[in-house]
Amino acid sequence: MDDIVIKAMGKWPNVPACYGWLGLDARGDWYLRDLAVQAQGSFPQIKGEKIVHSKWIAFMGRNYAADANGCWFFQNGPQRVFVELEVTPWVFRFGKTVTELISHTGVLTESLGFVQDEHGYVYAKTPIGLGLLHSHEVALLAEHIDDRLLAIEEASSKDFERKYGYVKSPGVYSAIATVPPQEPSVR
Structure with missing residues (x-):
């Protein structure tokens, strides 16, 4: 992970996680899913807005990891943004x-x-x-x-x-999981 992200996590350790706002499709494209998109349906049936900015995509790629439960996320500064997977991580x-x-x-x-x-x-x-x-x-x-x-x-x-130890829909998993949140494992 980027140093700036690690520092932000230390400075603000209790920022709530975010679910449903980010999707990864079968072609490796990222999608932003605001509340209006989420209200229309689940990912990938309703994808949202494709992220196309190359520097933003590179930042996301450097800060992409999975927790111990196999839920994939993008660490956006102090906030963990869990990723809805169309197929695999x-x-x-x-x-x-x-x-x-x-x-x-x-x-x-x-x-x-x-x-x-x-x-x-x-x-x-x-x-x-x-x-x-x-x-x-x-x-x-x-x-x-x-x-x-x-x-x-x-x-x-x-x-x-x-x-293979991954979760396609972390939001659904978090609602039923009995395993407490774990520290991220960078892959």
């Missing part, structure tokens, strides 16, 4: 090879294997967690599978949150 594109991956936040990682769900979506298992493979990358992956350089396992997406 990460969206990956290929780097120089099909085993090198770059997350929507710019984190470089590697594939430990690929998984396809019952809807045909492809995910990468990585040291930083499970992430959806960006739709623009699927054709390149298919070429390598056809060449028998890679294999894809099949799995049901209904088990992903539990199996």
Whole structure:
């Protein structure tokens, strides 16, 4: 996390968390969801306003983390803004090879294997967690599978949150969770 964010957390330690105001879609795009948008429906059916400012997106990426319960958030100074996930906490594109991956936040990682769900979506298992493979990358992956350089396992997406330790809707989770809030873990 940025030093300025860490200092703000120390200066104002008891700022309430924010739920429902930020979404991450299946393409790795961030959406701001004000009260009027939230009143229209849940994410991702009603997305809100796409955040396009490159410096703001980079700041969000540097300050993106998960708590011990698997709820992902953007630490905005002293306030933790929990993220509604359309699919997974990460969206990956290929780097120089099909085993090198770059997350929507710019984190470089590697594939430990690929998984396809019952809807045909492809995910990468990585040291930083499970992430959806960006739709623009699927054709390149298919070429390598056809060449028998890679294999894809099949799995049901209904088990992903539990199996891979993330929560798609932290606001819903916080309302029913019995685990007390934990310190963030930067990934």
